[in-house]
Structure formats: structure tokens, C-alpha cells
Amino acid sequence: MRRTVLGRAIWLMALLVCGWARLSEAAPVSRNEAFGAASALLPSFFPGDWFLADEITLHLLSGEAGAFLFVFESGGKTSDDQARNSPQEFVARTRADLAGQSGRPTGYEPELRGEDRYATIMISAEDTAPPVLRCFRGLPFQRVREVNALDLAGREKDGKPWRVRHHLMLGFFDEAFLVEPVDGGGDAMVVDLRTHAVVTEPDAQAQARLQSPRQPDPDLARMSQEAWAPYRTESKTIGGAQ
Numbered sequence: 001m002r003r004t005v006l007g008r009a010i011w012l013m014a015l016l017v018c019g020w021a022r023l024s025e026a027a028p029v030s031r032n033e034a035f036g037a038a039s040a041l042l043p044s045f046f047p048g049d050w051f052l053a054d055e056i057t058l059h060l061l062s063g064e065a066g067a068f069l070f071v072f073e074s075g076g077k078t079s080d081d082q083a084r085n086s087p088q089e090f091v092a093r094t095r096a097d098l099a100g101q102s103g104r105p106t107g108y109e110p111e112l113r114g115e116d117r118y119a120t121i122m123i124s125a126e127d128t129a130p131p132v133l134r135c136f137r138g139l140p141f142q143r144v145r146e147v148n149a150l151d152l153a154g155r156e157k158d159g160k161p162w163r164v165r166h167h168l169m170l171g172f173f174d175e176a177f178l179v180e181p182v183d184g185g186g187d188a189m190v191v192d193l194r195t196h197a198v199v200t201e202p203d204a205q206a207q208a209r210l211q212s213p214r215q216p217d218p219d220l221a222r223m224s225q226e227a228w229a230p231y232r233t234e235s236k237t238i239g240g241a242q
Helices: 002-019 031-045 080-084 087-102 146-156 202-209 218-231
Strands: 050-059 065-074 119-122 132-137 162-168 177-183 189-192 195-198
Touching: 031 065, 031 119, 031 218, 050 087, 050 119, 087 202, 119 218, 146 162, 146 177, 146 189, 146 195, 189 202, 195 202
Parallel strands: 050 162
Antiparallel strands: 050 065, 065 119, 119 132, 162 177, 177 189, 189 195
16 A cells, blocks of 8 residues: 555656656756846735845755745844744754644744744746745745755655755745755655655666656747846856857
8 A cells, every 4th residue: 555655656756757858949047047036026026125034945856956935034024033043944943843832843833933924935947847836924834844845755764864865846835855864875765745655766767767847838948038037147048049
């Protein structure tokens, strides 16, 4: 039964990955270009003064960047204590507070998101997709639930300690991580907190290769590249020619 559940989870992850496979005609977006778009566009969603507090590159299973997450903090901080704490420290401190009140946090507690303090914007890493993929108040689950992913990997592997190598992009709303043993031995594992699946990186990649990549939409590519034009440092065509 467990093998069947894991097999189905691998297949679902592979299907999602194929949906996000980099289009052959796409030109990659650099981190600096993505940050320029994020800085310019965030205030149109959430007006006010913001400064960069954190960033995460979301990787595809192939290892390429699929998107960039930029976490901004409101400029209206109310104490020196807030200024000294990074989002990672904010999450750790809030987790400790919650654990003291009601036991081990699930990672879904609203207090962990910091919606009154942070805003997150997801920017595409390719110019044939629209610049903004998502924008919302609060911290992303990729940051909030890292501990839960490591705990799940540890439970699956006899308590062995793990660390996050990459945050994965298998879909818009996934909570997937590529984790590796702290001691450097053994296969890296793909942890999907939505399905509670833990599979080896080679198995996940093998399943993804069995799926056919989606075909590019020329109209979407054209409109997306037009939207990207103000933020590109150099002109690129759909084919990547200069």
C-alpha cells in the first residue's frame, strides 16, 4: 500500500514538474532582473514602503531556476527588535512561542506567516512567462515549513538529520523541498508536504523524464516578453538571439 501511495505521489510530482519544464524558446531571467521587477511591481499590489528581507530561488527538478521568491518587510517597523530579526529568526522565535503554548507547531498557524509585517512576490525565472506569478501578504510556506519538511525526512529515514539543499517549484501552491543528509552520505530526497511523499531525487527525476513537456504558447510568450521588456538588461528574442 505504501509503495502504491509513494508511486502515485512521484507520478503527480512528475506531472507538475513537466508543467513547469523550461520552454525551449524561453530566455532565462537573471536574479537582478527578477529583483528589479519585484521591487517595481510589489507596491502596485500592496502600497507602502518596503525593503528586501529575504529571498529564495525555487528550483526545478532539473536543477534550473523556476522562479524567485522575494520577501519584503514593511518599512514601518515599530521596534528595534523587529529590525534585528530576519524572517528565519522570526519563524524560529514564533515557533518556539507556539510550542510553549500548545505543543509542536504544524507550520500552518497564522502567527508564523507574519502577514502584518511581510509580503512575498513570486517572479518567473523565464521571460516567456509573466513576470509576476503570485503576490501575497506574509511569508511563503517554503520558509515557514522548512522545519516540517526536515522532520518528515527524518521520520522516513530513522531520525537521520537533514538539511534543505533547494526549495522546489513543482506547481504554484506546492510545498516541496530537496533535502540532503547533513553528513553528506546517501541520496538527496524530494519531500512534498502536500502529499507527505518522500522519494529519492533520482526516482523523482526518472518519473519526470517519462512525461512529455508542455508546448509553448506563442501568444503568451510574446505578451510575457513585452511585459518583461522594462526589466531586462539586454534585449532578447523568444529564441534567445541578441
